[in-house]
Amino acid sequence: MARKGGEYGLSERAQHLLKVLVQRHIRDGQPVGSRTLTRESGLSVSAATIRNVMSDLDELGYVVSPHTSAGRIPTEKGYRFFVDSLLTVNPLQPQDVERLKIQLDAEAGTDALVDSASNLLSSLTHYAGLVTLPRRDHAALRQVEFLPLSENRLLAILVVNEQEVQNRILETERPYSESELRQISNFLNAQFAGKDVLDVRRQLLADMKHHQAHLNELMGSVISVGEKLFTDTPREEDYVVAGQTNLMEFAELSNVEKLRGLFDAFARKRDILNVLDRCLVADGVQIYIGQESGVQIFDGCSLVTSTYAVEGEAVGVLGVIGPTRMAYDRVIPIVDMTARLLGTALNRSR
Missing domain, CATH: 3.30.450.40 (GAF domain)
Structure with a gap:
């Protein structure tokens, strides 16, 4: 959701100058100096005022000087603000x-x-x-089991649809014991058996993105191993x-x-x-x-x-x-x- 410029601590003048700078840099790919901004911004302010605003934008992380010249280019933060709050999107011709x-x-x-x-x-x-x-095609998860191999490697046995069996060797960030792998497979089978494999992967990615800060140890392991398994699993798409x-x-x-x-x-x-x-x-x-x-x-x-x-x-x-x-x-x-x-x-x- 787009946020208003005030939430970023930017005045209307600073927003306008940032917009002009981003648009000019997108157009020609060169650093934009205060003289160019004075000419193209349409503001009735001095070049010194514009330089001060640019200095503030630099300190706030919206622009940066790529070298010793006075010109500046947008940072990723500057582009994000531009896209969220300053961009005007017109319909296609x-x-x-x-x-x-x-x-x-x-x-x-x-x-x-x-x-x-x-x-x-x-x-x-x-x-x-x-x-x-x-x-x-619908690829329904029927069952998944894991076997520890050597060090940070494990074998995943995945059964989809009625009888298709896929064996996958996964490289994990740490070793897992047989007991841990049994808990992980029990959870995945209980929660996702019968569901589309792609839906399982999407759900795990969504859980990882939205709830990672509140995961207990088991759920952390389930998402870590499960996301690895279903991302690495051969897919039709x-x-x-x-x-x-x-x-x-x-x-x-x-x-x-x-x-x-x-x-x-x-x-x-x-x-x-x-x-x-x-x-x-x-x-x-x-x-x-x-x-x-x-x-x-x-x-x-x-x-x-x-x-x-x-x-x-x-x-x-x-x-x-x-x-x-x-x-x-x-x-x-x-x-x-x-x-x-x-x-x-x-x-x-x-």
């Missing part, structure tokens, strides 16, 4: 909506629709677009990504090591899927700025996502990955509309 409708043709089939959606997200935003494949090379066009992401890490993350998929799992249990458009994603390689990047639904149930996530200085006012409605139209097309294709 009719031609963009029509383009989405034409490309997301219900006659194309599920895989083709997902592929089209990822390419559309990339081409319309000039960032990387990704779409998870919709979950297809995957994702397709388009436009990764677009990220090479942004100077802040063009470092060879940075690009290698990002492309490795796209290839491994697990880190990204873990973030998307959190998006699947949330309503509306979600925005992760830099370290908010919890994935180190996404520092300097932002992820804007939305769920798409079939028959009223969220079955997948789509979104855009780009630099933190992305054009949020344009990306947000593109992601939102693409999610709505993809869901509509998938409903019609059934």
